[in-house]
Amino acid sequence: MRFTSEQQEEIQQQGQATAQTRRSTVPALEEILYHPYPVLDHGFIRVVDYMGGDDAVVQAARVSYGKGTRKISEDTGLIRYLMRHWHTTPFEMCEIKMHIKLPIFIARQWIRHRTANVNEYSGRYSIMDKEFYIPQPEHLAAQSHQNRQGRGAVLDESAAAEVLALLKDDAARCHHHYELMLQDEENGHGYGLARELARMNLTLNTYTQWYWKTDLHNFLHFLHLRMDSHAQFEIQAYAQVMFDILEKWVPVTAMAFKDYRLGAYTFSxxxxxxxxxxxxxxxxxxxxxxxxxxxxxxxxxxxxxx
Amino acid sequence: MRFTSEQQEEIQQQGQATAQTRRSTVPALEEILYHPYPVLDHGFIRVVDYMGGDDAVVQAARVSYGKGTRKISEDTGLIRYLMRHWHTTPFEMCEIKMHIKLPIFIARQWIRHRTANVNEYSGRYSIMDKEFYIPQPEHLAAQSHQNRQGRGAVLDESAAAEVLALLKDDAARCHHHYELMLQDEENGHGYGLARELARMNLTLNTYTQWYWKTDLHNFLHFLHLRMDSHAQFEIQAYAQVMFDILEKWVPVTAMAFKDYRLGAYTFSxxxxxxxxxxxxxxxxxxxxxxxxxxxxxxxxxxxxxx
Amino acid sequence: MRFTSEQQEEIQQQGQATAQTRRSTVPALEEILYHPYPVLDHGFIRVVDYMGGDDAVVQAARVSYGKGTRKISEDTGLIRYLMRHWHTTPFEMCEIKMHIKLPIFIARQWIRHRTANVNEYSGRYSIMDKEFYIPQPEHLAAQSHQNRQGRGAVLDESAAAEVLALLKDDAARCHHHYELMLQDEENGHGYGLARELARMNLTLNTYTQWYWKTDLHNFLHFLHLRMDSHAQFEIQAYAQVMFDILEKWVPVTAMAFKDYRLGAYTFSxxxxxxxxxxxxxxxxxxxxxxxxxxxxxxxxxxxxxx
Amino acid sequence: MRFTSEQQEEIQQQGQATAQTRRSTVPALEEILYHPYPVLDHGFIRVVDYMGGDDAVVQAARVSYGKGTRKISEDTGLIRYLMRHWHTTPFEMCEIKMHIKLPIFIARQWIRHRTANVNEYSGRYSIMDKEFYIPQPEHLAAQSHQNRQGRGAVLDESAAAEVLALLKDDAARCHHHYELMLQDEENGHGYGLARELARMNLTLNTYTQWYWKTDLHNFLHFLHLRMDSHAQFEIQAYAQVMFDILEKWVPVTAMAFKDYRLGAYTFSxxxxxxxxxxxxxxxxxxxxxxxxxxxxxxxxxxxxxx
The missing domain is CATH 1.10.10 (Arc Repressor Mutant, subunit A)
Structure with missing residues (x-):
């Protein structure tokens, strides 16, 4: 259950309303606006707003008065030049805002990227949904022996089944007790505990959600770190979807990013x-x-x- | 000469193109998009892009899935509550990008607001225009005796005329020599000096320009400091225009800002x-x-x- | 068990070594350097380094060449003036670095202060200790009915006992299973699961620790928000200790902060x-x-x- | 005249006072504390405070309780590993504060590094000294024809002499008129103009000064960009001195920076x-x-x- 029926209705409504704008638009991104891309078992990413595109990068680099009249090939060359030479400020002129649902232990990694704006669902104010991340068996891997913070071989079938059972049971029991603590005493089997206290009983795979807004430069930096093969698999899964979004939003920048960051290597x-x-x-x-x-x-x- | 004819043409073109968008739009801001508001003698501010509006503030505060279905009065109350209690993150969900032309000594004050994105016209790369800020006589004031960093009485007419003559002459002579230094030697009366060096001969009232992008929270913070009566008159002039833009962009937020910041006072x-x-x-x-x-x-x- | 015996030994060693320095020093802060102040049941705060003090604020405000030769009363007046008029940059010239142990659900609130430097104990790399925050019975309060994110009356004795039992049991069981998942399969009753996966089974009251470094301006901002009566009790407990540290570190600034922030009120x-x-x-x-x-x-x- | 006699006296006093500290110290940096390194014709850099050193980087990376007991070779290996793999947060745990005197047109480049704390000498509050940057003849170069923002061949002797004469005359005349505008009317040949206005008549090579404080990570980033051969010569001159300071402050980090940043190259x-x-x-x-x-x-x- 990624969405309640009420939420599904709202998403559908957002998709239908259109308006005239004199702002720069990116048709390929407009098409997927508000659309939720599934990630992991209950998570998602959906773009809810954006500002600028490849043309805004070029405009900022030229500090010109408009979209410029130069040929596409020159704009492409300029963007590739900016990327290659780490001229980062023109990429800061674009913004993207996403609505993301993700497990808390991943949210804790994610939030270390400080140069973003965040509004998170509040466990002081609202009740946390009964949704936990339970990995697919093929993602349950042993501790790597070479890499102090990595994964090694996949667990065998029976071990995986036992681990999954533990994860499911503990998350469910903790959430059940969370609900019990919250329940009003009046009905005889609750405690009416403050939400800000009861939430401490939840497990770290509980899902949370937030609006996350960042500029294109910091978006690329996030992708560079989190698409890396040393990043935790679960955050890579989000980064991969975000890269697909990047390709729709700023195709020229995305290609330059692939050549000069993702596929590059720095020799000492x-x-x-x-x-x-x-x-x-x-x-x-x-x-x-x-x-x-x-x-x-x-x-x-x-x-x-x- | 605020704009060359080429620039005027470009601005006009920007104003005509429209597109369909499914993003949230603000009709009152769309109307003035790209339009240059004059400031001081040669400066201007024009909005070139924006993201979100009052509704995005509400949406972030609710971390809801859509625009919400509550009544306007509730949204207004929520924004006023956020403003009164310094809940700043929902205001970070909106962005505005402006193209601004301003004297260098004001740009040096302005840039101290670090939480913004900036692309400035580069004196290493391009030739600085021959435009200087020359105050109106009624803004030529004596040093205040009470306030170590303020202005006192306006200069009398003849003193003002003499000061203005000095300002004009020095700025013009410095710029003339700047051009001379830049000119190619081949034509017999220039030196072909590197632009990055020649520019040091310009006076601090020379105009520069930049794209400046910030989120609504930091925009309000800028206005709070720069609309203050202790701010230098010249930067107040820009802040005043920006407040007019604010009222078109986010009218509910602007009203709350007036009540809880501009018109407020903190008692120790x-x-x-x-x-x-x-x-x-x-x-x-x-x-x-x-x-x-x-x-x-x-x-x-x-x-x-x- | 706040510290292992090994850690206690290290803390003691740090306290004994002294060196000569020509930097500005604050004797009252030197006295408590490295000393762990207990917070909640297993947490602590200890100052591990600092830079500058009240004199550095004054020096920055004067952009002078030294400590200045003016009388103390003038320095005090200057700091009070800076605080009253929100001149924040001089306060940014001082830094403090602390080692803090705190429950994860509080760490999640804390990290939202983005203008700080953080190095956290890594659950990908290391094994999380078996320590959970279990509130004192007198802090187990019901959900407030007036305030959607606050606490009301304290639970009665038997209800509190039942809630505490749930919290303790769930945290202990989850941690036990966490250890089981981590244990090497070779000894017959473990799974050798990767640490980065197993940690998702822990509850949000598990303790973590980090080095947290910030400048004095942002330290004051943190205190202003987190000493507030609307902040969650558990983070107030940390903020209160930090205010005591503030008074030792920068006594003049602390007094001005009390008068112009903590005890002040903004009238709309x-x-x-x-x-x-x-x-x-x-x-x-x-x-x-x-x-x-x-x-x-x-x-x-x-x-x-x- | 880099310093007045009064300033020289103060610098000397700072150098003599010592105190006991239990903080981590760096003897090689203590030795040069407060000492002004000359840069360009009137500028300087002097370190006025610091926090941490190579050991603080290691401590943060280990989130340990002390300086660690491992061998130097392991600490060196760890720092090199952090640098190579762009693990930046441990380098944020060290801070350095410098007092810098520099021409305004260089200050305008410098200030674009936003992640630093700055207190600048204020032209609203104080009178700007009569000191301008006048390049050495061997640094007066023609505009490069290959590089839109670079320098080419050095000007010949007579051209250089003429350019230098223009620079000197214009700067001197503008400053003279600045003083005239400021002078009190009472003595018959001044206007008593507000300082915040008169300063606009100064040229961009006028010297200013500031306290500039940053963490080690951002210090390295500054050096990486400003020691580059494409940076303007005048800011390279400051960066070169700062690199010498870096080697005294954090020798292991400096060496790793040389191998993995300065001497490295990124292949697309x-x-x-x-x-x-x-x-x-x-x-x-x-x-x-x-x-x-x-x-x-x-x-x-x-x-x-x-």
């Missing part, structure tokens, strides 16, 4: 030295490279990747 | 004590008030103002 | 009108005041408070 | 493809590389640099 001074020696035909081993084992492995990984 | 603990004694019919003088002379005068000013 | 334009009429001897009722019932009650509360 | 997805083909022994030309001419040249520059 030491790595550059090794690289030049290799190009000059020298045979280099880790021992003679002056790189640590970890750096050497990272370098090899990049050079051997397809 | 000591002032509250004095106030209560007065209401109880006691006669209080500065000497017996425990307030400093300066605080006492401020209190009297507030209580005696109309 | 409408309230000022009522006030002036009252001072002029008129008899005003809510009906004739043009104030809403809620605003009228707030005004009366302020005027009648001692 | 397209460049990586070319690189792999080259390493595989293929012969690639720009035409067959799928890179634009500009990108190809940048790649060759990196691979051919020593």
């Amino acid at each position: 001074a030491g790595m550059l030295k090794v690289l030049k020696a290799m190009l000059a035909g020298q045979k280099i081993e880790q021992e003679s490279s002056n790189l640590s084992k970890r750096e050497w492995r990272e370098l090899m990984d990049v050079l051997e990747a397809n | 603990a000591g002032m509250l004590k004095v106030l209560k004694a007065m209401l109880a019919g006691q006669k209080i003088e500065q000497e017996s008030s425990n307030l400093s002379k300066r605080e006492w005068r401020e209190l009297m000013d507030v209580l005696e103002a109309n | 334009a409408g309230m000022l009108k009522v006030l002036k009429a009252m001072l002029a001897g008129q008899k005003i009722e809510q009906e004739s005041s043009n104030l809403s019932k809620r605003e009228w009650r707030e005004l009366m509360d302020v005027l009648e408070a001692n | 997805a397209g460049m990586l493809k070319v690189l792999k083909a080259m390493l595989a022994g293929q012969k690639i030309e720009q035409e067959s590389s799928n890179l634009s001419k500009r990108e190809w040249r940048e790649l060759m520059d990196v691979l051919e640099a020593n």
Whole structure:
């Protein structure tokens, strides 16, 4: 149950109303406005407003008076130039606002991105829904032994089933007791406890929701960190949907972002030295490279990747 | 010459194009979109984009799924409540982007508001126009003797004329030499100096321009500080125009801002004590008030103002 | 068990080492450096570093070359003037860094203050301790009926006992299962689950800890919001300890903060009108005041408070 | 005249006073505390306070209770790991405060770094000194023809002399008239104009000064952008001095910054493809590389640099 029927009705209404505007618009984004993209088992992301697009980036870079009259190819070149040279302020001229539903333990990672505006559903004011994130069995992985903060092999079937049972039972029991604490005493089996106190009994996989608004520069920064293979799988799932939204919103910027951020790699001074020696035909081993084992492995990984 | 004819044409074109949008729109703001409001002798402010309005503030406060179905009176009450109790995050959900032309010494005050996005016309990249701020004679005031950073009486006519002549001559000569430094040597009377160097010869009343984008909360904070009677007259002139824009954009928020910020006054603990004694019919003088002379005068000013 | 014996040893070591410095120092704060103040049942706050004090505020305001040679009374007057007139940048010149242990549901409120630097204990990387916040019975209050996000009467003894039993049982069971999920399979009764997954089974009253660093201006802003009687009791408990620290760190600023923020009240334009009429001897009722019932009650509360 | 005799005396006094502290100290930075490093013809940078050092970065990364007991090599490895993987929050735990004197046109570039605290000498409140930046002849360069915002060849001797004469004359005349406007009318040849107005007659090479405070992460970001060969020479001069300060303050971080930022290069997805083909022994030309001419040249520059 991602939405109540009342919510579904409201979403539908939002989708139908249109108005005239003299603002810059992005038709591909208008099409998916208000539409909820499902993420994980109960979460979603939906765009509820935006300001600007690729043209606003160009306009800011030119501090010109309008959309400019130059050819598309020049605008594309300009955006790619800005991205390559880390000229970030023109990307700050676009904004996007999303409505997001996500588990609390992911919300705690997410909120560390400070340069965004947030209004979260309040557990002091309202009652938290009975919805928890329960992973798919194929996402229940063992602690990695190489990586202190990563995942290793997937649990076997029976172990996964037992873990899932624990997760479900504990979340359900805690929420049941939460409701019991909240219930009015009058009906004989409740305590009327303040919401701001009762909520502490909920588990960290309980879903919350918020409006989250950020500018394009910080949106890209979020994606860069959270689409990374070292990010927790659950936040990667949100970032992946946000990248699809990015491609609709600012296709030229999205392509430049792919080439100069997602698909790029930064070589350290030491790595550059090794690289030049290799190009000059020298045979280099880790021992003679002056790189640590970890750096050497990272370098090899990049050079051997397809 | 606020605009070149080329710019005027572009502004006119922007005003004509319209598109369909499913985003929230504010008709009163749409009407003045792209329109330049004159400020000082050569400056202007024009809104070039916006996101959200009073309804977005309400929506964020409710973290609801839509515009809500409650009555206008309830929305108004909610916005007033948020303003009165300094609940600032819902006001961060709206954005406005303006194109502003202003003298450099005012730009230096303005930029101290750090929570905004800025793209300024670059003197490294482009040639600065020959436009300087020259005050109206009635704004040429003497240094205040009470206030270390304020203005006192207006200069008399002949003194004003002499000051204006100095300002005009110096600005013009400096700009003329700036152009001379820039001019290509080939034509025999220039030096081809780098723009990033030549610009240092300009005076601080030279006009610059920028795109300036901020959220509604920080927009209000800017207005609160810069509409204040202690702010420099020239930045007050910009703030006054921005307040007019505010009233078109978010009329309910603007009214609440007037009541709870512009027209409000914060009484210190000591002032509250004095106030209560007065209401109880006691006669209080500065000497017996425990307030400093300066605080006492401020209190009297507030209580005696109309 | 606030600290392990290993931690206690480390804290003691930190307290003993001293060095010479030419930086500005605050002897009263040096005395309590590293000392953990207990908060709630398992939490604490301890100052681990600081920069500047009242003198740095004065120095910044004067942009002078040194500590200044003026009398203390002048420095005090300057700080009070800055506070009264919301000149905030000089207060940004001081920093404080604290080590804080607090329940996750409070950490979620706290982190909304974005203008701070934070490094939190990571549940992806490390195992969360078995410590939960369990309120004292006298803090277990019913939901307020007047205030949608507040507390009303304290629960009676038997109800409190039942709620506490639920809180303790659920937190303990969830943590036990968390440990079970983490345990290596090899010993026959664990699953070796990744830490980043297992943690979602913990309840929101589990304790976390972080280093939190902020400047004095934002520290005061935090206190202003979180010492307020409408803030949740549990975060007020932290704010109260932080105010004690403030008084040691910057005694002059702390006193000004008390007079011009904590003990102050902002009258709206409408309230000022009522006030002036009252001072002029008129008899005003809510009906004739043009104030809403809620605003009228707030005004009366302020005027009648001692 | 970088300092008045009064200022020199104050600086000397600051250098002599010492106190005991239990805070973490950095002896190499203590040695240069308050010492003014000259920059350009009249500017300077001097460190006036700091908080933390390399050990605070490590402490934050470990969220441990003390300085940790691990070996230096492990701390070094940790800092290098944090730098390489863009884990920025531990670097935010250190702060530095500097007193800087710089020309206004450079201050305008500098202030665009928003994540810092600033208190600037106020031209509304005080009288601006008669000091202007006049470049050395060898820094007077022509506009670059390749780079729209760069410098090309140095001006020849006679052209340089003429430009310098213009710069000196205009700055001096403007400041003289500024003083005349400010002078009290009483003595017969002044106008008593408000300082906030008169200052607009000054040229952009006039010196100003400020206290500037930032955390280590943002300090590094500033250096990364402003030590770059594309930054304006005059701000590079400040950045170079700041890098020397960095090496005294946090030597391990400084070395990691050199390897992973200053000496590093980011290869785009397209460049990586070319690189792999080259390493595989293929012969690639720009035409067959799928890179634009500009990108190809940048790649060759990196691979051919020593």
